Amino acid sequence: MARPSSLRLWFSPARMRAEGTTPDYRFSLANERTFLAWIRTALALVGGGLAADQFLTEMSSPARTTIAAVLVAGGALCAVRAVNHWVRCERAMRRGEDLPPSRFPATLAVATVLAALVVLGVVVFGGPVR
Amino acid sequence: MAWRRTTLAFAAVAVLGVRSALHGRTSETAYAAGALVALSWVAFLVVAQLRIRALAPSRPREVAPAGMWGAAGCVVGAAACAVVVLR
Numbered sequence: 001m002a003r004p005s006s007l008r009l010w011f012s013p014a015r016m017r018a019e020g021t022t023p024d025y026r027f028s029l030a031n032e033r034t035f036l037a038w039i040r041t042a043l044a045l046v047g048g049g050l051a052a053d054q055f056l057t058e059m060s061s062p063a064r065t066t067i068a069a070v071l072v073a074g075g076a077l078c079a080v081r082a083v084n085h086w087v088r089c090e091r092a093m094r095r096g097e098d099l100p101p102s103r104f105p106a107t108l109a110v111a112t113v114l115a116a117l118v119v120l121g122v123v124v125f126g127g128p129v130r
Numbered sequence: 131m132a133w134r135r136t137t138l139a140f141a142a143v144a145v146l147g148v149r150s151a152l153h154g155r156t157s158e159t160a161y162a163a164g165a166l167v168a169l170s171w172v173a174f175l176v177v178a179q180l181r182i183r184a185l186a187p188s189r190p191r192e193v194a195p196a197g198m199w200g201a202a203g204c205v206v207g208a209a210a211c212a213v214v215v216l217r
Binding site: 022025028029032033035036037039040042043044046047049050051053054061064065068069072073075076079080082083086087 | 132133135146147149190201210212213215216217
């Protein structure tokens, strides 16, 4: 039987129920909480973009808008990824398979470290804000 | 609690979005984007409330993929409006 893609599972509870057996609901609830944690991360990125746009007033307009747009786009990407990962985890649990591996958390962590280093550099050595 | 916490986080984003839309603006597009950010927060509140009710019984009902998609869609919608209100 052909396995439905994650995209088709996004919209159809019937397709989801047709996959394997219902797991212990505690695992599904844990998956739901993980989804919500990623949604909050997405909201933090969107909020960070809006805050950067409103409060970095001494920075040049193109630089400020670029930072804000990157953060907001990252937030949207994070929200879409949250649904996709939730669906893939739910399907894996129903089928008794290993949970899907993902590079996204490591990528986000590296991006956060790089952003922190840039901010540290600007604060310590001065930069476009000063 | 996780849903409630998320609605609070969304409220902060909605406040920032509306503030950005109204701050020194006269553009109708900016006003519309600010209103849509607030609307996406309200939509998220509805999704969260429905799910919180479904979680109330001792054996909670399964979550529907459409609910998750709706929650994420609200965030994506708010992000799209946020892009419009960037200065």
